[in-house]
Amino acid sequence: MIFNDDLIKTLKDGGFIKQKQKDYYSIRIRVVAGNITSEQMRKVSELAEKYGRGYVTFTVRLGIEIPWVHYSKLQEVKEEVERIGLAMAGCGPRVRPIVACKGTVCPYGLIDTQGLAKKLDDEFFPTPGFPHKFKMGISGCPNNCTKPQFNDIGFQGQVEPELSEDLCTGCGLCADVCDVKAITIKDNLARRDDDKCIYCGSCIRVCPMDAWKRKRNGVAVFVGGKFGKKYNFGYHIADLVDVEKIPNIIEKTMNFYKSNGISKERLYDTINRIGLENFKKEILEDENIK
Numbered sequence: 586m587i588f589n590d591d592l593i594k595t596l597k598d599g600g601f602i603k604q605k606q607k608d609y610y611s612i613r614i615r616v617v618a619g620n621i622t623s624e625q626m627r628k629v630s631e632l633a634e635k636y637g638r639g640y641v642t643f644t645v646r647l648g649i650e651i652p653w654v655h656y657s658k659l660q661e662v663k664e665e666v667e668r669i670g671l672a673m674a675g676c677g678p679r680v681r682p683i684v685a686c687k688g689t690v691c692p693y694g695l696i697d698t699q700g701l702a703k704k705l706d707d708e709f710f711p712t713p714g715f716p717h718k719f720k721m722g723i724s725g726c727p728n729n730c731t732k733p734q735f736n737d738i739g740f741q742g743q744v745e746p747e748l749s750e751d752l753c754t755g756c757g758l759c760a761d762v763c764d765v766k767a768i769t770i771k772d773n774l775a776r777r778d779d780d781k782c783i784y785c786g787s788c789i790r791v792c793p794m795d796a797w798k799r800k801r802n803g804v805a806v807f808v809g810g811k812f813g814k815k816y817n818f819g820y821h822i823a824d825l826v827d828v829e830k831i832p833n834i835i836e837k838t839m840n841f842y843k844s845n846g847i848s849k850e851r852l853y854d855t856i857n858r859i860g861l862e863n864f865k866k867e868i869l870e871d872e873n874i875k
Contacts, residue, residue, distance in 0.1 A: 600673030601659050604652065611642070611652040612662050615674035615710075618685040618702035619647030628669040636662050646682045646720075648674045679713040681720045682706075688725015688742055695742035695786055695802055696828055698725045708832060712839065716846035716855070719839065720811075727785040727805075734819045737852040738838050739807040743784035743825050745800040748775055752796035759788035759797060784825065803827055806834060808864070809853035817853045822865055823874045830872050837868045 593603050602611040614629065621629075629649060633641050638653040654662055663673060674682050685702035688694025702723055712719070722736035726743075733739025755773030760766075767781035768788060775788070775796070784805075789797040803825035810819030826834070838852070841864060846855040856864045 594677075596659070598675045598677040598679075600663075600675045602650070602676070606653075608656050609652070610654050610656060610659060611650045612636075612654050612659070612666070613644065613674045613676075614649040614651070614666055615672045615682050616648050617706045618683065618699050620699065621649070621671075625669050625671060628665075629671075632662060632665055644674075646674075646684050648682055675711060676718070677713075678715045678717050679711045679719065680709050680715075681711075681718055683710065683721045683723065684731045684736070685723040686725050686730040688723075691725055692790075693728055693786075694725030695744045696723075696725055696804060698723045698742070701740075701828065701831070705832070705835065709835060709839075715839070715842055716848050716850045717852075719842065719852070721835070727783050733810075734807045734821075735810040735812055735816065736819065737808065737810065737842075738835060739810060739819060740831060741805040741807070742802070743805055744786040744789065744802050745784055745825055746777065746782075746786065746788050746797045747800035748777065749796050749798060750774055752794045754794055754796075756793065758791045758793065762787045762791045801825060804831065808838060808868075809851075809856045811851050811853055819853070820856070820861055822861075823869060826872075826874055830874070833872060834868060841867055 600613045602613055604611055629641060633639055633651045636654045636658050637651045642650045642652060644650060666673065683702045683706050685698040688696060688698035689700060705721065720736040722731045722733040722739040724731045724733045724741045727741060729741060733741050753774050755770050757770050759775050760768040760770055765781050765783055767778045769776050789799060805821060806823040806826055807819035807821055809817060811817050842852050842855055845859050
């Protein structure tokens with residue numbers, strides 16, 4: 586077999602990543618939101634022993650790689666991976682595996698990150714046809730463990746607090762825990778500055794009187810972020826967006842990127858060339874999002 590650049594690119598798109606060591610590849614396995622059953626993990630370990638060198642590595646997008654697989658065994662490994670209910674995670678100009686934190690079970694989580702990631706994976710992975718790669722990230726709260734701002738489109742869980750004044754004693758715990766100083770105590774009542782609030786929910790979590798309530802949950806939306814040699818922090822285009830609107834926002838963003846993007850151009854560059862306000866108008870206007 587002649588391993589020219591075109592063949593190596595095709596293999597990479599299919600989840601076979603060439604190592605610098607001659608004739609060896611790392612097999613990249615897709616793991617939705619980083620969740621894998623214990624039985625599948627045992628089988629992956631067996632594959633690493635059978636085809637690799639007895640160990641696996643983990644990608645920054647929560648996938649699994651088996652390194653040191655000889656090129657002559659690539660098809661065998663792929664078939665065995667599929668037999669245990671997993672799939673290859675390719676590269677190239679397509680939707681990449683979606684990264685999500687453990688917000689579903691984390692005490693700080695404000696949305697069901699794992700359920701959302703599964704829903705979006707079912708609907709959008711591995712949609713092809715983009716000018717470049719397309720990455721999505723989900724964080725359950727403003728702690729941003731998965732760094733959604735550095736994905737082509739990212740979502741951050743939020744909660745808008747509302748005070749029941751009859752329950753507030755003015756103890757000041759909410760003001761003490763507020764990192765952005767959005768809460769002050771005046772006349773023995775907590776007061777929230779809407780312009781400073783980042784919707785993290787810390788005030789709700791610490792209030793001993795349950796005076797702070799959840800008014801509504803939603804997500805902040807970021808677009809145009811990316812890692813790499815030229816990294817960019819994504820544009821923050823909306824807050825407290827209903828989770829149910831996320832698939833529509835993603836689909837519109839994908840259509841915008843496919844229609845306006847140039848080959849090898851990331852979404853960030855497309856937005857800058859077309860104009861952020863033009864992008865926001867096309868993506869958010871019909872969703873009644875400000």
